[in-house]
Amino acid sequence: MKALVLGFGHVGKALAGILPDAIEAAAICTRNGAVLNPVLDELLAETDNRHLSHSRAFAAMDPLDAVQNLEYDVLVDLTPTNFSDAQPSTTYWRTAFERKKHVVTANKGPLALHYGDVTSAAEENGVRLLFEATVAGGTPVFSFARHCLKGAEIVSAEGILNGTTNYMLTQMESGKTYAEALLEAQQKGYAESDPANDVQGFDALGKAVILANALFNQDTRYADHMPQGITEITVEDISAASKRGECFKLIATVDESTLSVKPQQIPKTHALANIGDAWNALTFYTRHADAVTVKGRGAGGLPTASSVLNDLWELHG
Amino acid sequence: MKALVLGFGHVGKALAGILPDAIEAAAICTRNGAVLNPVLDELLAETDNRHLSHSRAFAAMDPLDAVQNLEYDVLVDLTPTNFSDAQPSTTYWRTAFERKKHVVTANKGPLALHYGDVTSAAEENGVRLLFEATVAGGTPVFSFARHCLKGAEIVSAEGILNGTTNYMLTQMESGKTYAEALLEAQQKGYAESDPANDVQGFDALGKAVILANALFNQDTRYADHMPQGITEITVEDISAASKRGECFKLIATVDESTLSVKPQQIPKTHALANIGDAWNALTFYTRHADAVTVKGRGAGGLPTASSVLNDLWELHG
Numbered sequence: 329m330k331a332l333v334l335g336f337g338h339v340g341k342a343l344a345g346i347l348p349d350a351i352e353a354a355a356i357c358t359r360n361g362a363v364l365n366p367v368l369d370e371l372l373a374e375t376d377n378r379h380l381s382h383s384r385a386f387a388a389m390d391p392l393d394a395v396q397n398l399e400y401d402v403l404v405d406l407t408p409t410n411f412s413d414a415q416p417s418t419t420y421w422r423t424a425f426e427r428k429k430h431v432v433t434a435n436k437g438p439l440a441l442h443y444g445d446v447t448s449a450a451e452e453n454g455v456r457l458l459f460e461a462t463v464a465g466g467t468p469v470f471s472f473a474r475h476c477l478k479g480a481e482i483v484s485a486e487g488i489l490n491g492t493t494n495y496m497l498t499q500m501e502s503g504k505t506y507a508e509a510l511l512e513a514q515q516k517g518y519a520e521s522d523p524a525n526d527v528q529g530f531d532a533l534g535k536a537v538i539l540a541n542a543l544f545n546q547d548t549r550y551a552d553h554m555p556q557g558i559t560e561i562t563v564e565d566i567s568a569a570s571k572r573g574e575c576f577k578l579i580a581t582v583d584e585s586t587l588s589v590k591p592q593q594i595p596k597t598h599a600l601a602n603i604g605d606a607w608n609a610l611t612f613y614t615r616h617a618d619a620v621t622v623k624g625r626g627a628g629g630l631p632t633a634s635s636v637l638n639d640l641w642e643l644h645g
Numbered sequence: 646m647k648a649l650v651l652g653f654g655h656v657g658k659a660l661a662g663i664l665p666d667a668i669e670a671a672a673i674c675t676r677n678g679a680v681l682n683p684v685l686d687e688l689l690a691e692t693d694n695r696h697l698s699h700s701r702a703f704a705a706m707d708p709l710d711a712v713q714n715l716e717y718d719v720l721v722d723l724t725p726t727n728f729s730d731a732q733p734s735t736t737y738w739r740t741a742f743e744r745k746k747h748v749v750t751a752n753k754g755p756l757a758l759h760y761g762d763v764t765s766a767a768e769e770n771g772v773r774l775l776f777e778a779t780v781a782g783g784t785p786v787f788s789f790a791r792h793c794l795k796g797a798e799i800v801s802a803e804g805i806l807n808g809t810t811n812y813m814l815t816q817m818e819s820g821k822t823y824a825e826a827l828l829e830a831q832q833k834g835y836a837e838s839d840p841a842n843d844v845q846g847f848d849a850l851g852k853a854v855i856l857a858n859a860l861f862n863q864d865t866r867y868a869d870h871m872p873q874g875i876t877e878i879t880v881e882d883i884s885a886a887s888k889r890g891e892c893f894k895l896i897a898t899v900d901e902s903t904l905s906v907k908p909q910q911i912p913k914t915h916a917l918a919n920i921g922d923a924w925n926a927l928t929f930y931t932r933h934a935d936a937v938t939v940k941g942r943g944a945g946g947l948p949t950a951s952s953v954l955n956d957l958w959e960l961h962g
Contacts, residue, residue, distance in 0.1 A: 466933070466935065466937070467937060468794065468937070475793065475959070476785035477955070479950075479952060479955030479956070479958060480783065480948075599940065614951070616663055616783070616950065617941060618941070618948060619941065620942075621939070621941070622937070622938070622939050623939075624938070625935045625937075630933050631933065631934040631935060633796075633933065634796040636796070637795075637933070638795050638797065639796070641795040
């Protein structure tokens with residue numbers, strides 16, 4: 329199976345390092361152009377040099393040209409998420425679908441903004457669109473729902489889907505202020521220098537929208553919801569909750585008809601209460617098997633790449 | 646798809662109640678004989694009467710006759726586990742495989758005693774042997790490993806696989822003695838009147854053997870291992886551990902070459918530490934995605950039936 333990989337950041341580099349013999353990278357497109365297969369080995373040997381992808385001269389091929397013209401079986405979209413218009417990924421995906429190519433993505437944009445359109449386009453062309461890496465990084469949630477909970481029947485799901493805010497809340501439980509916790513999250517590389525996307529809940533909202541759509545066959549959209557973030561939670565709130573045997577978590581909840589992302593006070597015995605630091609977890613409430621929870625790494629190049637690879641294996645069979 | 650169901654206890658009755666239209670029970674075999682499809686509806690309508698299956702007159706058909714002669718696609722084995730010789734299930738399975746029928750089982754016996762033989766027999770006949778319900782009840786572990794962690798690559802696994810002992814240890818944490826905790830587990834229906842199988846670790850061992858075989862393609866056998874149970878743990882041990890920030894759990898550990906079932910003292914921050922009462926959980930340590938943990942109901946008719954149904958859906962497609 330041949331993959332055309334768009335993006336060569338943390339996830340792309342990690343994926344390149346773990347691709348099995350059965351799955352070949354036909355080409356990797358960086359923002360500087362496409363790197364075609366003949367020079368890939370050379371490139372991969374040097375991936376320790378993180379500036380490599382920007383300092384080398386690449387074959388002068390625009391990503392859209394590559395999507396349109398190269399020979400491959402599956403387009404792997406590892407470009408950054410864009411919640412404004414989900415471009416240029418949406419165009420890349422449509423082009424791939426029309427060429428009867430599968431799409432595997434870690435980019436959330438097109439799924440959060442127009443899930444129904446992109447899934448229909450895949451279906452109409454008889455190909456698959458898989459997106460395990462878009463939610464909870466290395467924690468399987470979509471393959472889990474598809475293959476492991478069909479007997480149980482999912483009724484609703486709630487989870488911790490943003491590692492940055494969960495790390496901050498965990499730090500605040502040990503007495504740090506919001507500002508101190510944010511600084512530490514930035515120093516650890518969890519939070520961007522502009523942390524709004526995380527702390528205001530927009531990252532978690534994008535994931536919740538994809539979850540709601542995929543689990544309950546909906547077509548709800550990012551723009552139709554407003555998350556509540558953690559910016560107004562103080563260390564005093566957390567300390568008072570702790571005295572009541574409770575803690576604060578930023579929780580995304582989805583079912584057939586509702587979706588919310590907001591901080592919640594939950595008892596310390598709750599399945600999500602002990603999900604600390606940058607871990608993610610999702611609890612599925614089911615008709616036949618009560619609650620089933622899956623917990624894993626919510627981010628990081630290698631765990632996220634492993635979710636991409638799992639989707640590739642699902643296509644490969 | 647037509648299923649021949651052997652056994653009509655808690656799991657069988659629960660399964661009968663949730664079978665979708667796409668999967669038909671061709672017959673259900675109780676210890677009194679086989680109930681063929683024409684009278685199933687009548688039987689199911691009365692399943693609230695738990696003595697029904699023993700008080701009615703059934704068609705006089707021996708289970709082996711049914712396995713040999715009825716028309717079905719998949720044999721569903723819900724008979725009690727027998728760790729002595731794994732009979733009569735082993736004979737039923739072989740017969741079904743020779744007739745090119747799939748087997749879905751909640752019975753652990755044949756898998757714990759001669760995994761290689763039964764999996765080879767299925768393979769040679771071009772049919773599948775699925776056993777999600779044998780380990781951790783309603784918690785997906787085998788479908789999870791097969792479909793969700795192929796990208797992550799499992800290196801080892803450790804888990805809490807026996808609900809009875811976990812319930813007892815949780816009770817002892819709140820100050821109850823071993824004897825009090827055992828009595829309570831019996832009153833709740835978790836422990837049998839002879840609790841040896843649970844408290845001495847044999848139930849968890851049978852599950853660990855199946856896990857080791859399925860995850861790492863081995864053929865290790867129940868008789869080659871000796872578990873350490875919880876019978877020597879006192880409430881004083883637990884209280885002393887608690888003061889050190891630790892707790893006792895009966896943990897099964899498997900990797901490519903080792904297998905153990907024994908009580909372990911783990912820090913309260915450990916992923917398995919907050920798995921209380923009769924819940925089960927399994928943590929997979931992976932090459933690419935760090936630790937991934939799944940938690941769910943370890944027993945109960947309906948959760949276990951949901952795992953059986955999930956296997957049936959996997960065959961149905």
